[in-house]
Amino acid sequence: MTELHLNNVSFSYPDGTKALENLTLSISTGERVAIVGQNGAGKTTAVKLMNGLLKPTTGTVSVGDWDTKDHTTAQVSRKVGYVFQNPDDQIFHNDVESEVRFGPKNMGFDPDRVDELTNWAMQLCGISEFAEENPYNLPYSVRKFVTIASVLAMDSAIIILDEPTAGQDKIGLQVLGNLLQVLEEKQKSVITITHDMEFVTDYFTRIVVMANRQLVADDNAQHIFYNTEVLEKSMLKPxxxxxxxxxxxxxxxxxxxxxxxxxxxxxxxx
Known part of the structure; x- marks a missing residue:
């Protein structure tokens, strides 16, 4: 059981620029949470704090019983996997299978477990047929699934997906939908940043709305998308x-x- 808690968290860059202010948020084991808002709202900063890429200026971020300030990014990422928006920022190997295999192998799983996780993640993401392909020879939409599989193979308790629907066609969206269902059955928490409101309403029961570096609302889809005040404040369209x-x-x-x-x-x- 791995829960995620941000308690009164703020983050400022070294030059003093504020990127997040007083965010308090808790995510339970197995929850699906969509974080939405315009560019600059603080969404990416929030999720980077969740997986240790950033450390809070004030407040605390805890993953299970870990305070992220007391652990390296590599350690936190074993619990909180982060799939970047741009797959080209995350791919380093010359074939798909090596890319997916890298995470679990580096985490020290035994060879049989590495094989199991690698095959499971590739199958779930629909990329098994591309195992020997160079990822950069594949379309952008497929490369997105390569990076998703590489994070899933690490068997993290919490998965962050940054704009997962970008560039996806109907088949890709179906793969994502099935993937979310499987992760829910495995009691994995899934957090997504997205501008795709249809994806949000189809697959996420809890929505966190951010604007101006702060949390504006945290509720279900019906309450969010029929709340004129929230939509105007966050400049979101239903x-x-x-x-x-x-x-x-x-x-x-x-x-x-x-x-x-x-x-x-x-x-x-x-």
Whole structure:
């Protein structure tokens, strides 16, 4: 059981620029949490603090019983895996399997466990057929899954996905959806930063909204995307389905395509 806690955390760069102010946030084992907001809201700083890439200027970040200030980034990353937005910032090997295998091998797992985790992660991400390929010969969308697999293979309790839907087609989105379901079954916590509100409403039950380096709201999708004050403060637009439902005059609460279709059918019957 690995929980994540940020207690009154602020972060400033050496030149004094503030990137995050007084963030208090707790994420339980097995939770799915989407962090949303405009560029510059503090989202990336927050997740880098979660996995030890940054250390708080004030406040504390704890992963399980660890205070991240007392551990190296490499140590924290064993508990909190971070998939960067740009896969090219994270790929270092000349073939996919070596890239995915690197993490668990370096963590000291026995060879059989390394094989098991490597094969599981590649299969889950739909990249087994590319095992011998150079990652840089693959499309951007597939390289994204190479980096996701390389982090999953480390068997971290908490996974951070930075803009995972960027560049993905319908098949890629389906792979992501299945991946999230499997991780939930394994009681892995998943945190995503994303601008894709449809992805958020389809797969995340808890949404953290940030603006101006601070937390604005922490609630479920219905309460977030039908809260005018929160949307205006964070300059967020609700998903297209919610916008369409509002235009059609349906009551608040519709977020999914299936809900909108049902509302249209019900209304037409009346």
């Amino acid at each position: 998903p297209a389905v919610a916008q369409m439902a509002k235009l059609l005059g349906f009551p608040p609460g519709i977020l999914l395509k299936s809900q909108l279709i049902q509302a249209i059918k019900t209304n037409s019957v009346k």
